[in-house]
Structures are given as C-alpha cells and as structure tokens.
Amino acid sequence: MHKTLLATAVACGLLASLPFDLAAQAAPTPQDEAQVETLLAQLQALKASYAQQVRQLRELDMQVQALQSRLAGKTAPTVLPAPAGAPPAPETAQAAAPPDEGNRAGSASEAQAARTEAPTRSLKDALQQEHALFDRRFTLENSVSYSRYDRSQITLNGFLALDAIFLGNIAVEDVKSDSLTYNLAARYGFSPRLTLNLDVPYLARRTVYQKGGAGGSAAALAEEQTGGKGLGDIALSANYKLFAETDTRPDTVLTLGITAPTGQAPYGILWKVIQPPGDQYTRFAVPEKQPTGNGVWQANLGLSAIKTLDPAIVFANIGYIYSRPRDFSNISTDPQNLSPGSVKLGNTYYFGTGVAFAFNERTSLSLSFSDKLSAKAELRYQGSPWTKVIGSNANAATFNLGVTHALSEHTTLVSMLGIGLTPDAPDFSLSFKVPYMF
Known part of the structure; x- marks a missing residue:
C-alpha cells in the first residue's frame, strides 16, 4: 500500500513538471537567433554568387558562339542552358538576364524558336x-x-x-x-x-x-x-x-x-x-x-x-x-x-x-x-x-x-x-x- 502511494506521488510530480520543461526547451535563446541570421545571410550570399557565375558563364558562351559563328559564316549564337537542378536565381540576377532565359531548354516551342533564330x-x-x-x-x-x-x-x-x-x-x-x-x-x-x-x-x-x-x-x-x-x-x-x-x-x-x-x-x-x-x-x-x-x-x-x-x-x-x-x-x-x-x-x-x-x-x-x-x-x-x-x-x-x-x-x-x-x-x-x- 505504501509503495503504491509512493509511485502515484512520483508520477504526479513528473506530470506537473513536464509542461515547464517543454516550455523551457521551446523558448529560443539570443544565441540561436544570431546563428539563424548568420546562416540566412550566408545562404543569400551563396545564391547571389551562384547567379552571378551562371550569368557570366552564359555571357562567355555567347561570346564564344559569336566568334565561332563569324569564323564559320554564321551570326546567331546559341545560349548555354542552366545546369540541371540549379536553384532559381534571385530577383537581381533575373532582372539582369533576359526573361525566362533559365528555362529556355525546358520548352520545346522555345527551343524551336531558338533554332529558328540560329538556322543550320x-x-x-x-x-x-x-x-x-x-x-x-x-x-x-x-x-x-x-x-x-x-x-x-x-x-x-x-x-x-x-x-x-x-x-x-x-x-x-x-x-x-x-x-x-x-x-x-x-x-x-x-x-x-x-x-x-x-x-x-x-x-x-x-x-x-x-x-x-x-x-x-x-x-x-x-x-x-x-x-x-x-x-x-x-x-x-x-x-x-x-x-x-x-x-x-x-x-x-x-x-x-x-x-x-x-x-x-x-x-x-x-x-x-x-x-x-x-x-x-x-x-x-x-x-x-x-x-x-x-x-x-x-x-x-x-x-x-x-x-x-x-x-x-x-x-x-x-x-x-x-x-x-x-x-x-x-x-x-x-x-x-x-x-x-x-x-x-x-x-x-x-x-x-x-x-x-x-x-x-x-x-x-x-x-x-x-x-x-x-x-x-x-x-x-x-x-x-x-x-x-x-x-x-x-x-x-x-x-x-x-x-x-x-x-x-x-x-x-x-x-x-x-x-x-x-x-x-x-x-x-x-x-x-x-x-x-x-
């Protein structure tokens, strides 16, 4: 009988203290908030750097294609498509690049239009x-x-x-x-x-x-x-x-x-x-x-x-x-x-x-x-x-x-x-x- 009463008292104490422990764990600390802001800033910087590199790659590819076309009697360059699985570029990079340029390879009609602009x-x-x-x-x-x-x-x-x-x-x-x-x-x-x-x-x-x-x-x-x-x-x-x-x-x-x-x-x-x-x-x-x-x-x-x-x-x-x-x-x-x-x-x-x-x-x-x-x-x-x-x-x-x-x-x-x-x-x-x- 004494053992049963003792177990019941211990269980009630644990149940009473559980909400306070969860509340204590869910409450963010200033250190956590600072770490999240740091990671978000790094992610945005990496996205901007990646978009800039993709844009530079496309510009370089267009220059190479233009030079090859001039040597081969062609004039219309082709565009380097974005790598498969690449994340979308930020708004600043999209404003600098032509509209829908990153999705040019994903549409059959746009691919046909590109071939029309640069015929064989x-x-x-x-x-x-x-x-x-x-x-x-x-x-x-x-x-x-x-x-x-x-x-x-x-x-x-x-x-x-x-x-x-x-x-x-x-x-x-x-x-x-x-x-x-x-x-x-x-x-x-x-x-x-x-x-x-x-x-x-x-x-x-x-x-x-x-x-x-x-x-x-x-x-x-x-x-x-x-x-x-x-x-x-x-x-x-x-x-x-x-x-x-x-x-x-x-x-x-x-x-x-x-x-x-x-x-x-x-x-x-x-x-x-x-x-x-x-x-x-x-x-x-x-x-x-x-x-x-x-x-x-x-x-x-x-x-x-x-x-x-x-x-x-x-x-x-x-x-x-x-x-x-x-x-x-x-x-x-x-x-x-x-x-x-x-x-x-x-x-x-x-x-x-x-x-x-x-x-x-x-x-x-x-x-x-x-x-x-x-x-x-x-x-x-x-x-x-x-x-x-x-x-x-x-x-x-x-x-x-x-x-x-x-x-x-x-x-x-x-x-x-x-x-x-x-x-x-x-x-x-x-x-x-x-x-x-x-």
Missing part, C-alpha cells in the same frame, strides 16, 4: 538560294547550266479525199536545241535588309533543224545546224527585306531588277534557205546564227515569302517582268530586204512555290514548282501599225529538284534539276552553282 548551315544555304539571307557580306557565285529542247511538228501539204485518204506531201519538222550557260554572279550585303546582285552570263547555243520529205520521201530527212555564243544579257537587281519573320508572319522580300540588252538580239539575224542539191521537194529556212539575248531592256518586280519550319523552310514568289519596246535598224529575216522597225516583247508574269528540307547541318533538299506566262510579242515596221506575232505567247512550267551541300566553311555546292511540264519549257535543265562566301 544547310538552311542558311537554302535561304540564300531564295535571296532571303542578308547576313553574308559578300558572295561570289560561279554557275554552269545546261538545257535541252526538242520539238517535233508534222506538216501536211495536200487535201483529204473521201474523208479518209490524204493526198499530198507529209513532212516532219524537228528542232533540237542545246544551250550551255556560264554565269558569274556577285552579291553584296549593304545592310541586314538590303543586298545587291550582279549577274553576267555567257552563252553557247547549238540548234539542229530537221525537215522530212527530202527527195519526196517522208522517211528521208534534210538537216541543217546553226550555233551562237557570246555575252548574254547582264542583270542588276536588289533584294530588300520588307518584314522579318515572326511566329505568324513569314520573311517578306521585295526584289527590284533591270536587265540590259548586252547579248546578241534575235532581231535582224538573217535567215538562209536550205534546199539540198537536186531536191525540188525540200526547202526550208534557218537563221545564220543563234541569239544570246532578248534584245530589249527589261524591268523585274517580285515579291517572295519564306517561312522557317525547322528543319524545313516553305517559300513562294510572284513577280512581273516588263519589256520596253526598242527600235532596230533591221527586223527582217530576208537578206535582200532591209526593214527598220520596232519590237515589243510580251510582258511576263511568273510565280512559284516550294519547300526545302535540311537533312543535316550541311545538306538540304528542295522541291519546287515554277511557271512563266508570257504574252504575245508585237512587231512594227517603219510606217506600219503594231502587229502581234502568232505563236509568240508561252507558258513555261517547270518542276525543280535541288540539293545543297556545304563543302567547307566558305563554299557550297548547289545542284538543280529542272523538268519541263509544258511544251514551251525545256525538256530538262541541269545546273550547278558554287557560291563562295567571304
């Missing part, structure tokens, strides 16, 4: 082919192109008897033309919005004329070949960026150009009559030489739109070519007749669209469609009214397949295959360009 070399080469690149100071471009044209025409000279039998002569006329063009182009960027272009072509042409019905036989052919070579029409143009690309708007480029008639004009070239000896059935005329230019002054106004969809670009263009009438001392093809007069080529509308894909950093593929619609040309002999030239209007549509490959930091190889889709377009054309960026 292959995409930049593709943009240059569409005259939408303005960050290259000077480019010298050499190009060689070959085109093939082959057209056949059946000529009937007679009449149809009993609605089934043709009585008369049947002749087959065939024209085969090969053209080889070397073009030297210089492109100079005056500003981030303006580029001037100068194109100087040199042409070599060969045309073979064939006519069936030689000796009165439709299977026999008479043939004559003519050629011509020399300087083509020199063109001077300017590209001006009207609007820069945004999320909803493409790059918009205005093109203004002028072409001078420096090549051999097709007007006034004399034609010779071909008649094989002893053949009274075959007789046709061919020009003595082939022209290398249009012979008139032309002005070009075009508008292009280019939208970057990494890793591809989509482009489209539309334009108008005005041909100024020009007087010539002779526009007749008859060597016995000198006829002064004027020539007015039909104005031309052109448009096209396409897409270019980047395979990797150095190679891209482009697919495009282009079309040219030309009105009829007109001739006016001295003292006579204007007359339209029958068959001079044209619709030349072409499908183009191109590959661009960067050979080095300064040199690119551009190859293009064009396939004619209409009778007025060449059967096919093949061109190679080698631009060198200084």
Whole structure:
C-alpha cells in the first residue's frame, strides 16, 4: 500500500513538471537567433554568387558562339542552358538576364524558336538560294547550266479525199536545241535588309533543224545546224527585306531588277534557205546564227515569302517582268530586204512555290514548282501599225529538284534539276552553282 502511494506521488510530480520543461526547451535563446541570421545571410550570399557565375558563364558562351559563328559564316549564337537542378536565381540576377532565359531548354516551342533564330548551315544555304539571307557580306557565285529542247511538228501539204485518204506531201519538222550557260554572279550585303546582285552570263547555243520529205520521201530527212555564243544579257537587281519573320508572319522580300540588252538580239539575224542539191521537194529556212539575248531592256518586280519550319523552310514568289519596246535598224529575216522597225516583247508574269528540307547541318533538299506566262510579242515596221506575232505567247512550267551541300566553311555546292511540264519549257535543265562566301 505504501509503495503504491509512493509511485502515484512520483508520477504526479513528473506530470506537473513536464509542461515547464517543454516550455523551457521551446523558448529560443539570443544565441540561436544570431546563428539563424548568420546562416540566412550566408545562404543569400551563396545564391547571389551562384547567379552571378551562371550569368557570366552564359555571357562567355555567347561570346564564344559569336566568334565561332563569324569564323564559320554564321551570326546567331546559341545560349548555354542552366545546369540541371540549379536553384532559381534571385530577383537581381533575373532582372539582369533576359526573361525566362533559365528555362529556355525546358520548352520545346522555345527551343524551336531558338533554332529558328540560329538556322543550320544547310538552311542558311537554302535561304540564300531564295535571296532571303542578308547576313553574308559578300558572295561570289560561279554557275554552269545546261538545257535541252526538242520539238517535233508534222506538216501536211495536200487535201483529204473521201474523208479518209490524204493526198499530198507529209513532212516532219524537228528542232533540237542545246544551250550551255556560264554565269558569274556577285552579291553584296549593304545592310541586314538590303543586298545587291550582279549577274553576267555567257552563252553557247547549238540548234539542229530537221525537215522530212527530202527527195519526196517522208522517211528521208534534210538537216541543217546553226550555233551562237557570246555575252548574254547582264542583270542588276536588289533584294530588300520588307518584314522579318515572326511566329505568324513569314520573311517578306521585295526584289527590284533591270536587265540590259548586252547579248546578241534575235532581231535582224538573217535567215538562209536550205534546199539540198537536186531536191525540188525540200526547202526550208534557218537563221545564220543563234541569239544570246532578248534584245530589249527589261524591268523585274517580285515579291517572295519564306517561312522557317525547322528543319524545313516553305517559300513562294510572284513577280512581273516588263519589256520596253526598242527600235532596230533591221527586223527582217530576208537578206535582200532591209526593214527598220520596232519590237515589243510580251510582258511576263511568273510565280512559284516550294519547300526545302535540311537533312543535316550541311545538306538540304528542295522541291519546287515554277511557271512563266508570257504574252504575245508585237512587231512594227517603219510606217506600219503594231502587229502581234502568232505563236509568240508561252507558258513555261517547270518542276525543280535541288540539293545543297556545304563543302567547307566558305563554299557550297548547289545542284538543280529542272523538268519541263509544258511544251514551251525545256525538256530538262541541269545546273550547278558554287557560291563562295567571304
């Protein structure tokens, strides 16, 4: 009994003193408060130092990328992302850095925007082919192109008897033309919005004329070949960026150009009559030489739109070519007749669209469609009214397949295959360009 009372008294004493002990332990001392303030100050100092170091690392990385881009022909630097798991920088550091720069790598859309601002070399080469690149100071471009044209025409000279039998002569006329063009182009960027272009072509042409019905036989052919070579029409143009690309708007480029008639004009070239000896059935005329230019002054106004969809670009263009009438001392093809007069080529509308894909950093593929619609040309002999030239209007549509490959930091190889889709377009054309960026 005494032991039970003693245990009960001890337990009550302990319970009575417990709240006072807890209160004594929970009460902070001045030393604890001072230690907490010291630790908080050290933590804030470490955070500020870390943010400053991250900012300095980014600035240094941007400087290195800018230097490498200038050496490699690029201009837009990439940004060093923040290390994984890094704590957010304090407000002072965030105010000094661009907004949301630390989270740039965490968003797919922002990463795509960053790639758009700094396109790969292959995409930049593709943009240059569409005259939408303005960050290259000077480019010298050499190009060689070959085109093939082959057209056949059946000529009937007679009449149809009993609605089934043709009585008369049947002749087959065939024209085969090969053209080889070397073009030297210089492109100079005056500003981030303006580029001037100068194109100087040199042409070599060969045309073979064939006519069936030689000796009165439709299977026999008479043939004559003519050629011509020399300087083509020199063109001077300017590209001006009207609007820069945004999320909803493409790059918009205005093109203004002028072409001078420096090549051999097709007007006034004399034609010779071909008649094989002893053949009274075959007789046709061919020009003595082939022209290398249009012979008139032309002005070009075009508008292009280019939208970057990494890793591809989509482009489209539309334009108008005005041909100024020009007087010539002779526009007749008859060597016995000198006829002064004027020539007015039909104005031309052109448009096209396409897409270019980047395979990797150095190679891209482009697919495009282009079309040219030309009105009829007109001739006016001295003292006579204007007359339209029958068959001079044209619709030349072409499908183009191109590959661009960067050979080095300064040199690119551009190859293009064009396939004619209409009778007025060449059967096919093949061109190679080698631009060198200084």
